Amino acid sequence: MFRPTSPQHSLFESRLLVPAAKRARLESSWAHAFLTKVLPLIDEEIYRDAFDPEIGRPNQSIRLLTAVHILKDWYDLTDEETLEQLEYSLQWQYALGLTPDQAHLPRKTLHNHRVRTLQNDRAREMFERVTRGLAEVDGLSTSRQRLDSTHVISNIAALTRLGLLVETLVSFFKELKREAPEKLDGLAGTLRKRYLEREGYFADAKKEQARRRLPVVAGDLREVILSFADDEEVRALASYLLVVRVFEEQCEVAGDDEEGDGDSHDSTEPPTLAKSKLKKGKEISGRSLQSPHDPDATYGHKGKGYEVQVAETCVEENAYQVITHVDVNGAHESDQPATVRVIDALLGKGMAPDELLADTGYGSGENIVDAAGNGVDLQAPVQDPNAPPRRDTFIDAVADTEGPQQEDDQPLGLGAFRFNATYNEVLACPGEQVPISHEVDDERREPYKATFDGRACAGCALLGRCPTVQPKGASDRILRWRDSKAATATRQRQQREAAFRENYKARSGIESTNEELKGRHGARDLRVRGRARVKMAMLSKATAVNVKRACQAALRAMMPPLPLPAPA
Helix, strand or coil, rough: CCCCCCCCCCCCCCCHCEEEEEEEECCCCCCCCCCCHHHHCCHHHHHHHCCCCCCCCCCHHHHHHHHHHHHHCCCCCHHHHHHHHHHCHHHHHHHHHCCCCCCCHHHHHHHHHHHHHHHHHHHHHHHHHHHHHHHHCCCCCCEEEEEEEECCCCCCCCHHHHHHHHHHHHHHHHHHHHHHHHHHHHHHHHHHHHHCCCCCCCCCCCCHHHHHHHHHHHHHHHHHHCCCCCCCHHHHHHHHHHHHHHHHHEEECCCCCCCCCHHHHHCEEEEEEEEEECCCCHHCCCCCCCCCCCCCCCCCEEEEEEEEEEEEEEECCCCCEEEEEEEEEEHHHHHHHHHHHHHHHHHHHCCCCCCCEHHHHHHHHHHHHHHHHHCCCCCCCCCCCCCCCCCCCCCCCCCCCCCCCCCCCCCCCHHHHCCCCCCCEEEEEECCCCEEEEECCCCCCCEEEEEEEEHHHHCCCHHHHCCCCCCCCCCCCEEEECCHHHHHHHHHCCCHHHHHHHHHHHHHHHHHHHEEEECCCCCCHCCCCCHHHHHHHHHHHHHHHHHHHHHHHHHHHHHHCHHHHHHC
């Protein structure tokens, strides 16, 4: 049964049971800011539908459980350490508004709260409500933000290829022994010894041994699949499905010839279960299974695990910056498609920026145009083949850093024109002439067309280098373009200019936030597995970062200014 936390304060709260001097110190600590600023922002109604309205015992305070988990991620504690702080820390009890006898929770209660938080995307909703509340209370602007991704790994071991295949089989045999032990009798004794009794542990092999053992394990995978291909009960086991998955990802169909490249289509076995050989490493997709204990983890250029998209404010006038968005992608996924998803999410929560700083991984003409269509100026570099090579440190330190100048005889490109924000209209040509008309033809590869007065163009000094063309029999000149091409060309020009580089400096601050999440708040060594739980953990840690920054800002505001030194 859902029961909101009573707003009534107790006369026996910890803060009222200590001497006045100690209470004064508590009121000047982070605990007071947490009590007065953060607790009121925790909306318990998010959890109302998780409880039966009439049946069952009343729930433990949702506000207390949520606040305890925020503090848990603030200090990157285990459940045991969290419960110990709750039990014995006066600051925690003050921050949570508890009496000493209330400062106790069973560990199972923490677990049950996380299970409910995992459902219905409650972690995201709590993160957004707390973040939006802090921004409103402290008058934070979200007009300028920065975006980056960081790599995290769930609580899995980094397995070799042999280790992956062996561990997948071991997991299957353990589940089979637990769920249907009688079915083990039909398997060869060598399989039981190798993967259930783990005699000699087959995956514990040196490099040369591993090469010889890999084909053996591949054969064992195939034998297990064939043994239970007609057994519906076993085929329903999650571990059996992983055996099939890893077999298909790591092996390929082969014929009976020695090289393994013959035709196997005449086999009476299904194609995926026919004689096979191991695939070459470069042929295995980044989407492939990385651990049987976390089927969602994938492989990318940063390694196994997940990529976390993080956006935060970067407005100088803010008392502190807040993380505004967190999302989790597979490690194999590019940042390019994440750009528009992040902007759409920020728009949906009413926290969209006017300007978004991101690195080259997010920059493309398409993304710049799509962002502009949503009212967001995406300040991200794009690949520029004409960019000058980077100078070595201290070499030509006083030389011009504006990049190569446009040669007088070089043809001008789209980057020399000025376009509107969405790049579907020309504002002015390189000679500062304004088009006399615009047209759009969606059937053409270059749908946008601008027409310039041919008489004005005739006297232009840049005419010989201008990309506009004069159709036969026409007096005016026209320019055709695609919006994404214009955005790319314009950004290639802008990113070679000092003004862009100066404005772009603020983007680097997101690197510190990523390191803060991973180093101070435990995202580098997550204690969970699975994409849904990784996302919940990252949202919880981002909430803790925002709360911590708000409390630290409140402490700075309470500190008296340092006295100025006396004049000499």
